[in-house]
Amino acid sequence: MNHQNLSIVLTGSGGSGVMTTGSMLLEAAARAGWYGFMGRSAGPQIRGGEAAAVLRVSNRPVESPDDDFDLVLAIDPGSVGRFVAEIPMTSETLLISDEEAGRRGAALPDTIAQVLDLPMSSLAKTIKGGRANMIALGALARMVGLPEESIYPVLEKVLQAKGTEALEASWACVRLGFEAGADLPGLNGPVVSSDPHRQRWSITGNEAAGLGAIRGGVRFVAAYPITPATEMLEWLAATLPGVGGVLVQAEDELASINQVIGASFGGTPALTATSGPGFALMTESIGLAVASEVPVVVVDVMRCGPSTGIATKSEQSDLNIALYGLHGDAPHVVVAPASVSDSVFTTHWAVALSESLQTAVIVLSDQSIGQTRAIINRPPDQTITARRLVPESYEEPYCRYAIEQSAVSPMAIPGQKGGQYTADGLEHNQAGTPSSLPEDHIAQLDKRERKIREFDFGEHWADLEGTGGTAVITWGSSSGAVREALARLQDQGVNIRLIALRLLAPERPADMAAALQGVERVLVVEQSHSKQFFRYLRASYDLPAETRLFNRPGPLPFRPNEIIEQLADWGAAS
Amino acid sequence: MSHDQPSKVTLPKDYKSGVKPVWCPGCGDFGVLGSITKALSGLHIAPEDAAVISGIGCSSRVPTYLSTYGFHGVHGRALSLATGLKVARPDLTVIATGGDGDGFSIGGNHFLHTCRRNPDLTYVVMDNQVYGMTKGQASPTTDPNWERGKLTPSGTGINPFQPLVIGLASGANFIARCSSSDSNGTARILMEAIRHPGFSLVQVLSPCVTFRPEQSEWKHMLEPSPKDPTSDPEVAARRLLKDHGLYTGILYRGDRPAYQPRLEAGIDDLSVLDQEFIL
Numbered sequence: 001m002n003h004q005n006l007s008i009v010l011t012g013s014g015g016s017g018v019m020t021t022g023s024m025l026l027e028a029a030a031r032a033g034w035y036g037f038m039g040r041s042a043g044p045q046i047r048g049g050e051a052a053a054v055l056r057v058s059n060r061p062v063e064s065p066d067d068d069f070d071l072v073l074a075i076d077p078g079s080v081g082r083f084v085a086e087i088p089m090t091s092e093t094l095l096i097s098d099e100e101a102g103r104r105g106a107a108l109p110d111t112i113a114q115v116l117d118l119p120m121s122s123l124a125k126t127i128k129g130g131r132a133n134m135i136a137l138g139a140l141a142r143m144v145g146l147p148e149e150s151i152y153p154v155l156e157k158v159l160q161a162k163g164t165e166a167l168e169a170s171w172a173c174v175r176l177g178f179e180a181g182a183d184l185p186g187l188n189g190p191v192v193s194s195d196p197h198r199q200r201w202s203i204t205g206n207e208a209a210g211l212g213a214i215r216g217g218v219r220f221v222a223a224y225p226i227t228p229a230t231e232m233l234e235w236l237a238a239t240l241p242g243v244g245g246v247l248v249q250a251e252d253e254l255a256s257i258n259q260v261i262g263a264s265f266g267g268t269p270a271l272t273a274t275s276g277p278g279f280a281l282m283t284e285s286i287g288l289a290v291a292s293e294v295p296v297v298v299v300d301v302m303r304c305g306p307s308t309g310i311a312t313k314s315e316q317s318d319l320n321i322a323l324y325g326l327h328g329d330a331p332h333v334v335v336a337p338a339s340v341s342d343s344v345f346t347t348h349w350a351v352a353l354s355e356s357l358q359t360a361v362i363v364l365s366d367q368s369i370g371q372t373r374a375i376i377n378r379p380p381d382q383t384i385t386a387r388r389l390v391p392e393s394y395e396e397p398y399c400r401y402a403i404e405q406s407a408v409s410p411m412a413i414p415g416q417k418g419g420q421y422t423a424d425g426l427e428h429n430q431a432g433t434p435s436s437l438p439e440d441h442i443a444q445l446d447k448r449e450r451k452i453r454e455f456d457f458g459e460h461w462a463d464l465e466g467t468g469g470t471a472v473i474t475w476g477s478s479s480g481a482v483r484e485a486l487a488r489l490q491d492q493g494v495n496i497r498l499i500a501l502r503l504l505a506p507e508r509p510a511d512m513a514a515a516l517q518g519v520e521r522v523l524v525v526e527q528s529h530s531k532q533f534f535r536y537l538r539a540s541y542d543l544p545a546e547t548r549l550f551n552r553p554g555p556l557p558f559r560p561n562e563i564i565e566q567l568a569d570w571g572a573a574s
Numbered sequence: 575m576s577h578d579q580p581s582k583v584t585l586p587k588d589y590k591s592g593v594k595p596v597w598c599p600g601c602g603d604f605g606v607l608g609s610i611t612k613a614l615s616g617l618h619i620a621p622e623d624a625a626v627i628s629g630i631g632c633s634s635r636v637p638t639y640l641s642t643y644g645f646h647g648v649h650g651r652a653l654s655l656a657t658g659l660k661v662a663r664p665d666l667t668v669i670a671t672g673g674d675g676d677g678f679s680i681g682g683n684h685f686l687h688t689c690r691r692n693p694d695l696t697y698v699v700m701d702n703q704v705y706g707m708t709k710g711q712a713s714p715t716t717d718p719n720w721e722r723g724k725l726t727p728s729g730t731g732i733n734p735f736q737p738l739v740i741g742l743a744s745g746a747n748f749i750a751r752c753s754s755s756d757s758n759g760t761a762r763i764l765m766e767a768i769r770h771p772g773f774s775l776v777q778v779l780s781p782c783v784t785f786r787p788e789q790s791e792w793k794h795m796l797e798p799s800p801k802d803p804t805s806d807p808e809v810a811a812r813r814l815l816k817d818h819g820l821y822t823g824i825l826y827r828g829d830r831p832a833y834q835p836r837l838e839a840g841i842d843d844l845s846v847l848d849q850e851f852i853l
Contacts, residue, residue: 030853201851211851215844220662239847244840248661250654251687258651262627262658265645266666270658288648375853414643414659414666417622422591422637422644433593434638434646 004190005036005058006144007066009087010136012075013050017133020158021075022053023373024137027154028146029057030202030375033192036062037340037374041086041555042312050082057144059190061376063339064480067561069093070187073140075120075132076101086556094185096139098132116184123176129169130176138177145189148178199378205369206232208343208379209299210239213271215344215382216351218297219245220270222259224252227311228367229273229301236273253278257285257298264294265423267413269351269388273299276318277308280325286360287326290448292423293401293411295354295361295388299347302366304554314367315554316476316527322362323505323536331449333357334505336364338463338479340374345382346502349460352386357451358411364504368477368557394418400432403443407451452506461503464515466490470572471497471516473543474525475504475533478558482525485563494573507540522547523566529553586611589621591641596632602754602780602789603633606700609752609778610636610669612761617667617768624667627656629681631673632707633700633780650680653688653697660693664834667768668694674701678714678735685737689744692772694832696764699737699775700754702782702789710785722785737777739814742807742826747772749810749826754780755793756822763824772832779820792820799823 008025012018019040026038036057043049056062068088074080077097080087089095094114101121118139120132141151151174159167203211210232213221221240223233237247245268250256253274260270274282279300289296302318304310322334333353337346347363354361391398391410400421402409412419426434427441435441463479466486474482479500486496499515516522522543526533534549550558550566567573589611597603614624624642628634630649637644643666647655656670677685677699688695704723705711712723714735721729738749748770752760760778767774779796781789799821804810810826817825 200853201848202853203851207851211847214847219840220658222658241835241838242840243844243847244837246661246835246837248657248835251683254651255654255657255684255687258647258654259658259661261647262645262655262660263662264658265655266625266659266663268662270662284648285651292645292647378848378852412643414625414663415622417620420621420641420643422640422646424638424646425648426646434635 004188005056005062005066006071006187006189007069008055008057008071008073008140008144009069009083010053010055010073010075011050011079011083012133013079016075017131018051018053018075021133021137022055024151024154024158025140026055026057026373026375027202028141028150030200031153032146032150034058034190035060035200035375037372039368039372041083043082050079052083052086057190059192063341064484065557065559067559071096071143073136074098075136088559096184101132118180118184120177123180124173127169127172127176129165130173131170134170134173135177135180138174138179139181139184141174142178142181143184143187145186148175201376201378202373203340203376204231204371204373205337205340205343205365206301206371207235208340209273209337209347209363209365209370210235212344212347213297213351214239214243214245216348216384217269217355218271218351219243220260220263220268221245221247222250222256222272223247224250224256224274224278226275226278228303228371229275229299232273232299232301232370253281254285257282257296260296261285261289261294264296265414269295269355271297271299271351273301275301275303276305276321279318280321283321283325284327286332286362287328287330288425289360290326290330290332291425293358293409293448294423295358297347297350297354297361297363299363299365301370302364310555312367313555314477314527314557316366316478317529317532317553318364319504319528319532319536322364329445331452332359332505333361333452334364335361335503336476336501337369338476338500338502340369340372341376341379343369344379348382348384352384355388356386356408357455358388358408359448359452364476366477391416391419397431399430401428401430401444401447403430403447407447407454457503457508461501461508461511462515463498463500463502465498466495468495468497469519470521470523470567471499471519472523472525472563473499473501473537475501478525478527481558481560482563485560488560489564489567489573496567496572504536509541512541516544520544520546521570521572523570524549524551525558525563526551527554527558584615584618584620586615589614589641591639593638595639596635598784600783601632602702602782603636603700605754605757606633606698606760606778606780607636607639608757609760609764610640610671610698612758613764613768614642616761616765619667623665624669625659626669626671627659628652628671629676630707631676631705633671633673634676636671650676651684652676653681653684653695656695657688657691657693660695661835664694664837669768670695670697672699674699674703674715674737675705675713678737682714686740686744689741689746689773689775691833692745692747692830694771694773694834696767696774696776698764698778700778700780701737702780702786704782704785706782706785736814738775738825739811741775742810742814745773745830746775747828747830747832748774748824750776750824751822752776752778753793753796753822754778759822766824770827772828772830796820796822799825803827805829
């Protein structure tokens with residue numbers, strides 16, 4: 001089946017309701033059997049300010065933004081200008097705006113084939129309590145080929161709480177918009193032959209990470225709100241009590257990470273989630289978890305940095321702090337989900353790794369994954385059974401940090417008689433007693449490094465696809481665009497390998513060498529200004545002499561055609 | 575895990591780990607360590623059912639010297655570790671120990687919010703008005719005119735932190751002051767503090783014989799509070815504000831319920847969680 005899809009962006013300002021409209025359109029599309037996603041781009045304002053709902057709908061699962069947009073709808077014309085850099089348009093792009101509602105603003109490209117007028121505001125005024133965004137919803141539904149009646153259940157679901165009047169006013173607007181949409185050009189929406197046996201989900205990356213955490217066994221979460229991680233914490237706050245767990249809102253990130261370590265010391269798998277600024281505050285205590293060998297998971301939903309940066313927009317620039325931000329020699333684990341869907345597995349896996357290895361595991365998600373709602377196939381069920389090693393019995397004296405054949409020592413849980421020990425961030429001997437002796441320091445450093453090095457991470461360390469002498473190495477949210485680019489090339493008979501890393505620490509040199517067998521050229525793709533991933537790869541792995549980098553900072557996402565251009569410039573795309 | 579039905583008598587010495595303390599000879603913290611072991615013994619809390627949690631500093635070494643479970647974490651975060659543990663494991667007796675610098679300077683924010691939150695913890699602060707482990711700098715409770723701190727050779731010139739007043743204002747549910755030189759008296763107060771629901775703040779004046787030798791005089795200056803403990807925060811506030819800092823005993827006994835989110839038995843079949851996402 002051909003890949004059919006549409007990319008649509010809705011812009012608006014000052015509470016014009018673009019996010020609601022976008023969500024409703026996605027939900028209606030999902031009910032029609034389509035796949036797709038909606039990302040969010042917003043300015044710093046708490047309420048109001050310009051916002052854009054960025055949608056892609058398709059006849060099959062999609063994880064990457066497309067090259068450009070088919071349709072741009074500005075509920076108020078002034079809002080488009082703010083997003084020009086984020087909305088690639090071509091001569092095929094349709095721009096719909098409301099000429100009566102104001103000036104379109106500067107900085108619009110002159111390549112747009114058609115600027116069409118839809119008097120959303122004046123149409124809405126003909127209905128008591130009517131709103132322009134609902135006119136837009138009706139018109140969009142018509143243009144993309146969604147039946148009028150498919151919108152009603154979505155309205156009902158979203159507006160139920162606002163009462164019958166609001167619902168009926170919105171429905172009247174949608175119908176009016178649908179009528180007006182008849183005069184606008186139709187776009188070819190995806191044609192689907194829906195498989196009734198295939199279960200599909202509507203889920204955000206932040207929710208998916210929360211679900212993975214609970215599936216992994218997390219029952220204690222401490223939280224301090226921060227964009228763009230907050231929704232994960234809010235979902236967990238509502239969900240944990242039903243599974244015998246709890247979320248505590250802490251006074252700051254220093255408290256969050258330490259509460260999590262305390263709960264895990266008590267035997268309860270525990271997690272916190274944050275973004276760059278909060279993560280930076282947590283690093284001292286993540287080192288404590290490493291030294292005292294207490295399992296914890298820290299999810300960093302990355303945003304543009306440094307400092308406050310751009311809180312609402314995505315970037316892959318916390319790789320360095322996640323890999324190298326702990327003081328001292330502090331081996332730990334860093335993993336990254338490649339997509340919304342993969343956030344379920346990767347976070348589940350992170351919990352299992354932390355429990356098995358009794359150490360800190362950092363999950364690097366980002367805003368473009370966390371705050372995107374996607375229509376996906378049901379994520380596969382995982383049977384990860386890794387558990388914390390707890391002593392079966394106690395022989396005198398219990399040595400919490402015993403160095404045996406396995407470097408993972410049985411961990412006593414408070415309440416167990418005979419297992420009493422003091423977990424310590426001070427260097428210690430095998431019994432846990434503080435020690436400044438060089439031999440104890442070296443033995444414990446070796447132990448903490450060895451338990452991670454000897455662990456079998458299996459096939460999940462990376463997603464490996466394709467064949468050929470050229471490979472693209474990437475990670476996290478950049479994987480989506482790379483994957484789509486390579487799929488397009490494959491349709492043209494060009495084979496290029498994908499190596500999308502899920503496990504960033506520890507390094508897997510033997511696995512990487514095997515993945516690069518026969519590869520002569522490597523293109524590295526990452527969303528960081530200072531080439532963090534590239535430098536990490538060069539330091540950790542043997543890469544071919546012909547290795548190039550395609551990097552840029554956030555917030556602009558990679559698009560498949562850009563990856564193809566990079567490969568074409570190199571003569572690798574034909 | 576009951577405090578009332580011991581399987582066998584556990585003596586104070588049974589709560590000692592045998593690890594030799596790093597403290598200077600004559601340090602007040604020896605007395606406090608003894609008081610903690612006496613209190614745990616007096617309450618018949620089995621060593622495996624207690625966890626003693628600390629940050630960094632001389633007095634934060636206490637967990638290592640006990641035979642209970644313990645956690646010696648990073649500087650200033652003892653109350654956060656203790657809160658996480660208590661919320662996840664309400665069956666345990668959780669005690670936090672530390673000094674005035676750990677608790678009121680680097681850990682000041684957690685002190686305020688732990689008082690507010692009111693988890694069922696006992697916080698034993700060994701106050702010696704100096705950073706001892708780093709060899710003698712002014713702490714938040716140091717007198718502004720103390721000129722022997724090398725970071726503040728002209729004195730701090732700033733108002734000392736008043737832990738009990740601030741603890742009361744922030745919501746601590748039990749407030750007491752003790753002396754390390756009165757090991758048995760402190761043990762009795764600790765027993766009450768541990769029994770009392772919610773967050774119990776126990777300030778123990780514990781001299782630093784090395785950097786504040788003049789504090790050896792405390793034992794002659796301290797006196798039992800002339801008033802019975804009050805459960806009226808207004809009365810307690812007035813008394814604490816007028817207090818010269820040398821009255822010992824239980825000074826406030828509040829009646830706020832302890833913070834303890836209920837940990838219900840959850841569903842076993844996690845696939846129920848999928849429902850909200852299924853189209």
